[in-house]
Amino acid sequence: MGQIDDMTFTPGRITHWLLEDYEKAVAKNAESAAAEWPPPQGARPTMTEKPPEPAGAPPASRPRRRRRLTVRRARPGAPPGTLVVHAEAQATRVRVLAYGADAILEDSLPPDADFAALRGRAPVTWIQVAGLADIALIERLGAQFGIHRLVLEDVVNVHQRPKVDTFVDQVFIAFRAVAAQGGEETEQISLIVGDGYVISFHxxxxxxxxxLRDRIREGKGRVRQLGADYLSYAVIDTVIDAYFPVLEAMGETIDALEDAVIARPAPAQVHDIHDLKRRLMHLRRAIWPMRDMANALIRDDVPGMSRDTRLYLRDCYDHLVQLMDIVETDRETVSALLEVYLSSLSARMNEIMKVLTIIATIFIPLGFFAGLWGMNFDGEASPFNMPELGWRYGYPAALAFMAVIAGGLLYYFRRKGWIGGLGRPPRR
Structure with a gap:
């Protein structure tokens, strides 16, 4: 693949290209350019500033609240291909990244851009649509690239099961990726892969x-030398790799919770266990169908997927199998944590009951003698009626007798290992 056709770029300047005024922008840049394309070694194009936040749009730094898995579709009876805007959809932004082996251009596009003019200008053109609030823009983009209405419906209905749909000259791929702010929250990414272009919806x-964008800008790896099918693989591979840190962090949380449950079980840990089970189920629901998606892309009947790209997709499939093994292992561990919690709680309760039983056992003989001496039979009526009641040291003698009984019982329990943990080892 050669250089990008008919493109000039001045490092440090905003280059508006592939729009209706493309010819005018090229001429204006050519007059002020001091260097020719490609730029000198080490130079890289600067991205245009992000457009201002539209009114009502949430700031990018604001964390997303957890969304329930609610499938929002068109009302019953609506015609197929009806696009429905979600109330939580973010404002739509479009940026394009076009590149070849020797050149790269990156820019933001206005909503009224001529997207059809992007085709064929570069060996690979990556159109990135972030935010799905502008249905009119998505429909116009689909019309200019010949995207089926049912595919556009799957794009805006963001709770699709990961899947692959093949057409004559396009491949539609939908899957879930971890959110940029981390955690186990996921978002849907949809890819339209065609001849020399990839359209991604976020x-x-x-x-x-x-x-991945940094790799393309810096020319690392093979992505700049290969076609759009390899770019689609690179997107999928990056998404899959992003799951590993999430599962590693969750595994550390599970280990810490397991230690806490064994050391000192507390009622709040039950909520933590159920929260971990819910989070793992959410990740499993995202990762499990991606195995079928990767397996479908490996088949020979997928248009536009070269043999080399299918080899790389096999590696994606292996990584997905590894992720599922981790998820299943963590799920079994978390499920066992509840049993560990109940066992630890039962063991702790048994320990408390053992202490209370020992105390009660010690006081049984003491209570017997106290009750015996408390009957107060008249000693003058008969010499057999508690003669010790008349002893001068009868009360201290009774206390000493009770103390000897209590001490003897404590020594016996300790020798048996029921208290203090100093019991004799069992005989072999």
Missing amino acids: ETHEDCLEP
């Missing part, structure tokens, strides 16, 4: 694909 303005 729920939010930030995603986990920035490392």
Whole structure:
């Protein structure tokens, strides 16, 4: 693949390209350019500033609240291909990243851009649509690239099961990626892969694909030398790799909770256990169908997927199997944590009951003698009626007798190992 056709770029300047005024922008940049494309070694194009936040749009730094798995579709009876805007959809932004082996251009596009003019200008063109609030823009983009209405419906209905749909000259891929702010929350990413272009639709303005964009800008790896099918693989691979840190952090949380449950069980830990089970179920629901998606892409009948790309997709499939093994292991561990909690709680209760039983056992003989001496039979009526009541040291003698009984019982319990943990080892 050669250089990008008919493109000039001045490092440090905003280059508006592939729009209706493309010819005018090229001429203006050519007059002021002091260097020719490609730029010198070490130079990299600067991205345009992000457009101002539209009114009512949440700031990018504001964390997303956890959303329940609510499938929002068109009302019953609506025609197929009806696009419905979600109330939580973010404002739509479009940026494009076009590149070849020797050149790269990156820019933001206005909503009224001529997207059809992007085709064929570069060996690979990556159109990124972040935010799905502008249905009119999505419909116009779909019309200019010949995207089926049912595919657009799956794009805006962001709770799709990961899947692959093949068409004559396009492949539609939908899957879930971890959110950019971390955690186990996921968002849907949809890819339209065609001849020389990839169109990606993202729920939010930030995603986990920035490392891939940096690789393209810096020319690392093979992505700049290969086609759009390899770019789609690179997107999927980056998304899959982003799951590993999430599961590693969750595994550390599970280990810490397991130690706490064994050391000192507390009622609040039950809520933590159920929360971990819910989070793991959420991740499993996102990862499990991606195995079928990767397996479908490996097949020979997927248009546009070269043999080399299918080999890389096999590696994605292996990583997904590894992720599922981790998720299943963590789920079994968390499920066992509840049993460990109940066992630890039962053991602690048994320990308390043992102490109370020992105390009660010690006081049984003491209570017997106290009750015996408390009958107060008249000693003058008969010499057999408690003669010790008349002893001068009868009361201290009774207390000493009770103390000897209590001490003897404590010594016996200790020798048996029932208290103090100093019992004799069992005989072999």
